[in-house]
Every structure is written in C-alpha cells, then in structure tokens.
Amino acid sequence: MDGPFGRHQKHQISKTSHGSRLVLRFRGRLVEARLILMGEEAPEHLLNSLDGHLPVACDSESKDYQTSTIVDDKTYVVEGSEDGGKLIPTVLGMKPVQLKGHSTLLLNNGRILIVKKDYPLDDCIWFLEVDTPFVKEQKKILGTEVVAWSKGVIGSAPKPIVISGPSGVGKGTLINKLMKEFPSKYGFSVSHTTRAPREKELDGVHYHFTERSLMEKDIRDGKFLEFASVHGNLYGTSIEAVEAVTDSGKRCILDIDVQGARSVRASSLDAIFIFICPPSFEELEERLRARGTETEEQVQKRLRNARAELDEGRSPGLFDHILVNDDLETCYENLKKLLASDENANTLYQPTTKNLKVHVSHMESRADQKILLHCGTSGTGVKVPSLFMLDISSLKGGAPGRTRGLNVYTVESLGDGVNRIKQL
Numbered sequence: 001m002d003g004p005f006g007r008h009q010k011h012q013i014s015k016t017s018h019g020s021r022l023v024l025r026f027r028g029r030l031v032e033a034r035l036i037l038m039g040e041e042a043p044e045h046l047l048n049s050l051d052g053h054l055p056v057a058c059d060s061e062s063k064d065y066q067t068s069t070i071v072d073d074k075t076y077v078v079e080g081s082e083d084g085g086k087l088i089p090t091v092l093g094m095k096p097v098q099l100k101g102h103s104t105l106l107l108n109n110g111r112i113l114i115v116k117k118d119y120p121l122d123d124c125i126w127f128l129e130v131d132t133p134f135v136k137e138q139k140k141i142l143g144t145e146v147v148a149w150s151k152g153v154i155g156s157a158p159k160p161i162v163i164s165g166p167s168g169v170g171k172g173t174l175i176n177k178l179m180k181e182f183p184s185k186y187g188f189s190v191s192h193t194t195r196a197p198r199e200k201e202l203d204g205v206h207y208h209f210t211e212r213s214l215m216e217k218d219i220r221d222g223k224f225l226e227f228a229s230v231h232g233n234l235y236g237t238s239i240e241a242v243e244a245v246t247d248s249g250k251r252c253i254l255d256i257d258v259q260g261a262r263s264v265r266a267s268s269l270d271a272i273f274i275f276i277c278p279p280s281f282e283e284l285e286e287r288l289r290a291r292g293t294e295t296e297e298q299v300q301k302r303l304r305n306a307r308a309e310l311d312e313g314r315s316p317g318l319f320d321h322i323l324v325n326d327d328l329e330t331c332y333e334n335l336k337k338l339l340a341s342d343e344n345a346n347t348l349y350q351p352t353t354k355n356l357k358v359h360v361s362h363m364e365s366r367a368d369q370k371i372l373l374h375c376g377t378s379g380t381g382v383k384v385p386s387l388f389m390l391d392i393s394s395l396k397g398g399a400p401g402r403t404r405g406l407n408v409y410t411v412e413s414l415g416d417g418v419n420r421i422k423q424l
C-alpha cells in the first residue's frame with residue numbers, strides 16, 4: 001500500500017528512555033534504526049500523525065552513523081563518512097560534503113529525503129533519487145544500477161529559457177541584447193564544446209573550450225544535463241552551468257541546438273522553449289556569410305543542417321514559441337514580451353534563509369507531505385524560531401542538480417495546543 005511518504009512499511013514503535021526505537025520489517029528482514037527525539041518537543045497536533053512514515057534517523061554521537069532505506073527489494077545504505085556517501089551503484093550528481101548525523105525519509109516518488117544534522121537550513125536538505133524517471137533512463141543508458149544526488153533548495157527558481165535555431169539566425173545577437181539590457185535578471189549558461197574558439201571568443205565566457213576525451217569522460221560521469229554532436233563537434237550543457245546561474249537568482253538562458261532542446265524537454269528541468277526562424281533560407285545564408293566566422297566548407301555544412309533543424313523546430317510539441325527574426329528590433333521586442341508574460345504567469349516564492357542562523361537537529365514527518373525540522377541556534381544569542389515546517393508537496397526539478405520548490409514555514413507555539421504557522 002502506498003502512503004503519502006512512500007510504500008507502507010510494517011513497523012512497531014516502542015518507547016525507551018532515550019527516545020523511540022523504530023523497527024522496520026520488510027519482506028521478512030528486520031532493519032533497526034534509532035529515531036532520535038531530542039531537543040524541543042513538537043506541538044502535539046503536529047505529532048499525531050506518526051503513523052508509519054517515520055524517518056529513519058541516526059545518531060551523530062555514535063561511531064556507526066549510517067542509515068538504511070529500503071525501496072522494494074533494495075536497501076540503500078548512506079554512510080556518514082568524511083568522503084561522502086558510500087554507494088555501490090553509479091552515483092550521479094554532486095554529493096553532499098558531510099553526512100554525519102543525517103536522517104532519511106523515503107518519499108513516494110522514488111526519492112529519499114536526507115536531512116543533515118547541525119547544518120544551516122539552506123544547506124541541510126538533500127535528495128537521493130533511486131527510482132525517478134531520470135534514474136530509470138540513466139539505468140537504461142549506463143546498464144548499471146544508478147542513484148543520483150540533488151540538493152534541496154527552499155523556494156522556487158525562475159524557469160530557464162532554451163533558445164534554439166539554425167546557425168546564423170541571430171540567437172547570439174538576441175541573447176546578447178537581453179543580457180546587456182537586464183544584466184541582473186538573466187545569466188548565460190556557458191556550454192562546453194570541442195570546437196576551436198573564434199577570434200573574439202573567450203574561454204569560460206562564450207564556451208568552455210575543451211578536449212573531446214575530457215568532455216566524453218565528464219559525460220560518462222553524469223556531469224551533463226544534455227549533449228549533442230553539432231556540425232561535427234561535441235557541445236553540451238553541464239549541470240553546474242545551469243545551476244550556477246539559477247543559484248545566483250538569475251534566469252538562465254541556454255543557447256543549444258534542437259537535439260539538445262529535445263534532451264532538456266525529457267529531463268527534469270522545467271524550462272520554456274523558444275525557436276528562432278529566419279525570414280527566408282536566402283537571408284539565413286546571407287547572414288551566415290556576412291558574419292565571416294566560418295570557412296566556406298563550414299558554411300555549407302551549417303546550411304545543410306539548417307534545413308533539418310528548421311523542420312524539427314517547427315514539429316509539434318517541442319517548442320513553446322516560434323519567433324521569426326526578420327527585423328532585429330521587432331524580434332527582440334517580441335522576445336521580451338513573451339518572457340514578461342511567462343514571468344507574470346509564474347509567481348516565485350523566494351524566501352531568504354541565508355541570514356537565518358539556525359542549525360537543524362532532527363526531523364519528523366507528518367502524513368500530508370509536511371516535515372518538521374527542529375533547530376537550535378548557531379550560538380549568536382539572537383532569538384530565532386526553533387521549529388520549522390517543510391512542505392514538499394510541490395517539488396520541481398531534481399537530479400542531477402537541484403530539487404527546488406520546497407516551502408518553509410515557522411511554527412510558533414502559542415500555548416493550549418495552538419500554533420501560529422507562517423511562511424518564511
């Protein structure tokens with residue numbers, strides 16, 4: 001039977017003087033873990049749903065601080081060793097630096113929630129994906145068992161913008177105008193490529209220029225959100241390229257080809273997809289030649305590929321918007337208009353948790369996708385809330401990268417079982 005936090009696991013709880021002892025039974029096997037209930041008690045009404053969805057917690061004081069989470073016939077063991085998690089499958093994504101004293105909770109969508117003890121609120125939430133669509137896809141591609149890390153981020157992020165179109169249509173020109181007019185609003189995802197730099201191109205600014213063997217290794221190591229072979233060279237978007245821009249609070253722009261756009265569509269990245277068309281094929285050819293950055297042979301190759309890209313770009317279901325770049329200023333105004341209406345339709349919840357000097361001591365789960373985080377101060381002497389409620393009902397994105405959309409509330413006891421719950 002599926003519960004809101006995962007497949008129902010038979011368990012029994014017996015109170016001890018040190019807290020609760022949780023015994024999980026699963027297909028005849030016994031798994032034991034200590035549930036730490038220390039520090040301030042949670043308000044009673046929030047505790048009344050400890051009904052089979054208890055977090056498996058571990059004690060940071062103990063030498064053996066690992067957790068086991070069972071999903072179907074597999075047991076996932078996360079260890080608190082200094083060098084991160086010890087996992088036998090292929091591990092994709094960035095791992096948390098320290099796992100000492102973490103707690104785990106199996107969620108119902110193929111993810112394990114991991115909360116690191118004694119870490120600030122904005123750096124304690126992680127997800128280990130074990131059976132999400134992304135992980136299933138990677139298992140097929142790599143032919144091995146796969147798990148993928150993703151960092152939990154409180155609040156929403158602006159949707160990345162994917163811009164595609166044939167070579168010479170004006171993608172770079174439009175993106176440059178946008179970045180120049182709104183430098184604090186938009187950030188460019190710097191791709192990796194094996195092609196040689198053009199005269200005015202800078203490494204790390206226009207592209208990360210790299211060798212094929214290095215890029216292929218990084219692709220195998222799961223560092224790329226997408227990659228494609230375009231006009232005979234390898235191009236790819238690293239997970240960190242997108243996340244670095246989004247983490248800085250900016251809206252990330254990806255200039256990628258149609259194959260890349262298709263891969264991003266299939267990924268967990270929730271983006272808006274825009275295809276730029278030329279007014280005619282002749283005009284495209286003229287612009288490409290006038291740019292003067294390619295040899296005649298390269299121009300011919302780009303023009304051959306452009307026909308297929310134009311067909312693909314117009315195929316239904318891939319792009320949300322098609323813009324014709326005839327007059328540059330008109331096209332730019334249309335681009336700004338559609339981005340503004342998309343921004344208005346997606347109001348963002350972006351709390352500032354950075355100045356909140358609280359350290360999470362442990363978590364508890366409730367039945368309705370709410371998790372209680374008990375916190376202590378980090379010793380500044382300033383009075384801060386000690387109980388937070390995390391709402392994980394609207395998660396966005398995911399591994400490999402960041403899982404966003406976590407909502408957080410402070411829980412303040414007003415006495416007599418009454419609590420004030422306020423969104424941060």
Ligand SMILES: Nc1nc2c(ncn2[C@@H]2O[C@H](COP(=O)(O)OP(=O)(O)O)[C@@H](O)[C@H]2O)c(=O)[nH]1
Nearest residue numbers: 167168191227228230235236237255256257260
């Ligand atoms: N899939 C994918 N395509 C990319 C990436 N970066 C650039 N491209 C595409 O690669 C193609 C060639 O780019 P480039 O060599 O800069 O030439 P240009 O498009 O003529 O300026 C363009 O269609 C880009 O959109 C990437 O990270 N992934």
Ligand SMILES: Nc1ncnc2c1ncn2[C@@H]1O[C@H](COP(=O)(O)OP(=O)(O)O)[C@@H](O)[C@H]1O
Nearest residue numbers: 167168169170171172173287291325326327328
């Ligand atoms: N609307 C337009 N009208 C005329 N020339 C344009 C227009 N948009 C872009 N260009 C020019 O066309 C060339 C190709 O544009 P670019 O932005 O490099 O294309 P892409 O990034 O799609 O390959 C550049 O020399 C640019 O100045």
